Structure formats: C-alpha cells, structure tokens
Amino acid sequence: MSGRSIHAVPLSDDAALAAWNAVLAHGESHGRERYATPWALPEMLERLRGPEHGMVYEAWALTEDDVVRASALVEYRTTDNVERIDATVVVDPDHRGRGLGSALLDAMVERTRALGRTRLGADAWWPMEAGTDGVGTLGADFLRARGFALGSSEILRVLTLPTPDAVLDRLAADAATHHADYRIVAFVGPVPDGFAAGWATLAGSLEAEAPTGGIEIEAADHGVEGLRTEEALMVRQGRTPHRAVAVDAAGDVVAYTELVTTAHEPERAYQWGTLVRADHRGHRLGMAVKVAAQRLLQQHAPGVREVFTWNAEENGPMIAVNEALGFRAVERAGWFERRLD
Structure with a gap:
C-alpha cells in the first residue's frame, strides 16, 4: 500500500512513542480487557530509554500515511542469552486481517538476523477453556502459521x-x-x-x-x-x-x-x-x-x-x-x- 512504512520509532520522539504505545496497549487489551496488563506510557518510556543493565529495548511501528497500524516491542540482552530476542507484535484491532501483523513480524525476523541472532520469541494469550495449546485462538494460530512452536504454557491467576x-x-x-x-x-x-x-x-x-x-x-x-x-x-x-x-x-x-x-x-x-x-x-x-x-x-x-x-x-x-x-x-x-x- 502506498504510504506504508515499517521503522524503528525514535526513542527521543515523545509523540511518536505515544502513538506507538497506544496501539500496543489497545491491541494487547482487545477482547481481554479484564485481564490485560499493558504498560502505562510513563512506565514504557522509562523502560525504553533505560538504562537497564544488560537489556536493550526497541519500538517498531508499521504505519500507513504516518498513522500507526501495528506495533512491536523488541527486547534483547547483551550479556547473556545472546542468541535470542523477544518481540511482542500487535495490530490495531480495527485493521486486523490485512496482513499487517505478518508484515511486521517478518520485519522482526529480519531484525533478529541483523542482530546476528537465531531465536525469536513471542507471546500469545487465550481463554482458559481453549486448553494448554491455544489451538483455534487468534494469537496462537497466527504464530504457529509463521513457524513458531509453543515452548511453555502459563496460567494467569x-x-x-x-x-x-x-x-x-x-x-x-x-x-x-x-x-x-x-x-x-x-x-x-x-x-x-x-x-x-x-x-x-x-x-x-x-x-x-x-x-x-x-x-x-x-x-x-x-x-x-x-x-x-x-x-x-x-x-x-x-x-x-x-x-x-x-x-x-x-x-x-x-x-x-x-x-x-x-x-x-x-x-x-x-x-x-x-x-x-x-x-x-x-x-x-x-x-x-x-x-x-x-x-x-x-x-x-x-x-x-x-x-x-x-x-x-x-x-x-x-x-x-x-x-x-x-x-x-x-x-x-x-x-x-x-x-x-
């Protein structure tokens, strides 16, 4: 689409980070508002800007005509676990089903390779009744279809x-x-x-x-x-x-x-x-x-x-x-x- 861009959000740009975090929080909370745990913007800004010993955080956005449609939070370590990064990829609920999440996740795969790493981690959430593997739920199925394997299932209490x-x-x-x-x-x-x-x-x-x-x-x-x-x-x-x-x-x-x-x-x-x-x-x-x-x-x-x-x-x-x-x-x-x- 004309005007589409995937890019790292400058950590010095308060307005851009606010727009990025709004999509991240909304996407994480959609359909699970009671138990979602998105970070408030002031907490997120401090996390991104650090310093935090041995940790690096990056904010990535997919925009269309300068409007954020999908957000990714990337984190990786510099003193241990140097083969992996973790990425939370979230799409604005009003724009799902258009391939935006796939495009941003593909970009995170390339970011993993660019950092010289070979393991990319990601999370998904689903209702208790969906069972331990989450088969049939949006997030789990999305990741599996793109080459991810479930390593561990957790329960929120x-x-x-x-x-x-x-x-x-x-x-x-x-x-x-x-x-x-x-x-x-x-x-x-x-x-x-x-x-x-x-x-x-x-x-x-x-x-x-x-x-x-x-x-x-x-x-x-x-x-x-x-x-x-x-x-x-x-x-x-x-x-x-x-x-x-x-x-x-x-x-x-x-x-x-x-x-x-x-x-x-x-x-x-x-x-x-x-x-x-x-x-x-x-x-x-x-x-x-x-x-x-x-x-x-x-x-x-x-x-x-x-x-x-x-x-x-x-x-x-x-x-x-x-x-x-x-x-x-x-x-x-x-x-x-x-x-x-």
Whole structure:
C-alpha cells in the first residue's frame, strides 16, 4: 500500500512513542480487557530509554500515511542469552486481517538476523477453556502459521485482596514448622545492602530455573550494580516493590519474592519473581516469603484489590502455594519461539 512504512520509532520522539504505545496497549487489551496488563506510557518510556543493565529495548511501528497500524516491542540482552530476542507484535484491532501483523513480524525476523541472532520469541494469550495449546485462538494460530512452536504454557491467576490476617497467620505458622533454621525478612523498596548480592544471583537465575518447556534460557546475574539500576528504573516508573527473603544460618539469601505496585494502577499489584534455591527446597520457604510479602503489601498499600501472577502449567509446587493463598486461574498464555536458519 502506498504510504506504508515499517521503522524503528525514535526513542527521543515523545509523540511518536505515544502513538506507538497506544496501539500496543489497545491491541494487547482487545477482547481481554479484564485481564490485560499493558504498560502505562510513563512506565514504557522509562523502560525504553533505560538504562537497564544488560537489556536493550526497541519500538517498531508499521504505519500507513504516518498513522500507526501495528506495533512491536523488541527486547534483547547483551550479556547473556545472546542468541535470542523477544518481540511482542500487535495490530490495531480495527485493521486486523490485512496482513499487517505478518508484515511486521517478518520485519522482526529480519531484525533478529541483523542482530546476528537465531531465536525469536513471542507471546500469545487465550481463554482458559481453549486448553494448554491455544489451538483455534487468534494469537496462537497466527504464530504457529509463521513457524513458531509453543515452548511453555502459563496460567494467569488473580488474587482478590485483602486476604484475612487469620489466613495469612495460619499459612505462615504452618510453614514455620518446616524452616526453624531460617530467618524471614520483609521490606519495602530497595534490597538492603547485606542481601543485595544474594538477591541478584537468585533473581538472575529465575528464568533458567523456572519451567520453560522446550525454550532454553540462561541465568542472568547482573550483580548488585544491575540490581541497583533496576531499582532506580522502578522509582522513575512509579513502581514500589514489596519484598521478602529467607536467610539461612550463614546469612545467605536462599529464597526471595517481590510484589510490585504501580502509581498508574493503584488497585493492582503484580507478583514478580519467587524462587527458592535448589539446595534449600522442601522447607516451605516459598510459602513463607510470599506470605510475608503479601502481609507487607496489605499494610503499606491497602488500596490494592488484586494481585496478578503467572505460572508455567507444570510448576506444581508454586501453583500449590498460590492456590493455598487464594489465587484463581483466569487466563492462559503461551511462550513461543521460532528458530531461524
């Protein structure tokens, strides 16, 4: 079509990025408004412009006569997982069925090759009743038809707050009988210096430790410097982490979790990483840190009414913890990957 262009959006152009993000958010939310989690523009601008240790983000747009019809968010790492990039490709719902998504996705394939990489990741979402593979749903079928294979299926779960103190007390007390030799510490904001190195190592291993199906992910420890860079970014985005750690007798961080609130969605919180170090599992430390963080969240952010979390379908232990806390399954998502020649 005359006037069609696919191009990277300049990260210095506020107006162009606002138009790009509006399509990205609208496309992600269309048909799933209740559970969609698009980023507010101020959060996205900070994310794109960084800095974020070891991460690069790019905004790509397909425009027709200078109007954005499809958006792609590209992210890739520079210090680990250097064979892959991830791209979220979304089309304005009013312009679907015209080949725009295919054209933009093809451009992302070429961008992957231009970066010297061989693996391109993408996500899709679908209703619970569509099953673990999403066959017959728009996003999953779109990716499969273009050479992507489903690596891992996840479930979005939502917890309605507040959870009664009596429930948290009972869960904490039951877990405590299994970890008498550990200390649980909860805090709002930056990780205390004494825990920072251990937190960074454990959090960096999360994606490699979590079930990812056929998708290979390397651990990514960016150290204390990377942690502090991330925390500074969160402040600029208007986000506040509510965190908890389990510390062993030697003073090492062996489990962690964080619940994150944002000024742009005051009634929602997001469960980010939770992980127990492999050699310390079996002591119900996952439950202990999650209860501690949730208690802190309810104390410091009483206006939050929902917590969103995602778990791989095969992550039985963490699913059991979340269900005991009261999370309910509401939607599925798939993590797809295409390997390039």
